[in-house]
Amino acid sequence: MRASVALAAVCGLMLASSALATEKARPTTEAQIDYQGFRGLTGEVEAYRADRLISLAEFQRMAGEPNTIILDARSADAYAAGHIDGAVNLPFTDFTDQSLRAALRDPNTRILIYCNNNFSNNAQPVMLKRIELALNIQTFINLYGYGYRNVFELGDVVDFNDPEVGWVRG
Helix, strand or coil: CHHHHHHHHHHHHHHHHHHHHHHHHCCCHHHCCCHHHHHHHHHHHHHHHHCCEECHHHHHHHHCCCCEEEEECCCHHHHHHEEECCCEECCHHHCCHHHHHHHHCCCCCEEEEECHHHECCCCCCCCCCCHHHCHHHHHHHHHHHCCCCCEEEECCCECCCCHHHCEEEC
């Protein structure tokens, strides 16, 4: 009986060691996630973005010029419920080199961005985000990080019912 208990214990240890070896064999995210690189990128973008915040009047003027795209990075559902006239939708969660190239074409294209926190309404489809997590920030950082440097951000808080905004309801 003792021999069978000892054998069972040895087998259990061997299985546990095998499971640990399998666990250790998995790659870590270190090669695919660079938090320090992200921190460096955000620091680089901070001053750059400060000079790229524009008024609604400037936003609308630029939107009418050639080689300019208004990018709405909110969800497809939020975009469908309402957006600034002429905006193209590419949800932030879908940003990749390929999707950005398809939606924005040339990295030198002027890109105008806005998001929920540009609106005073705090009503669907532009519910306010926590200010430190406003999608404007992530969108700007990611566009810059993907090589899009000709980015301008709506710097005003507006009411989507204001005719000057050019809001299209879904």
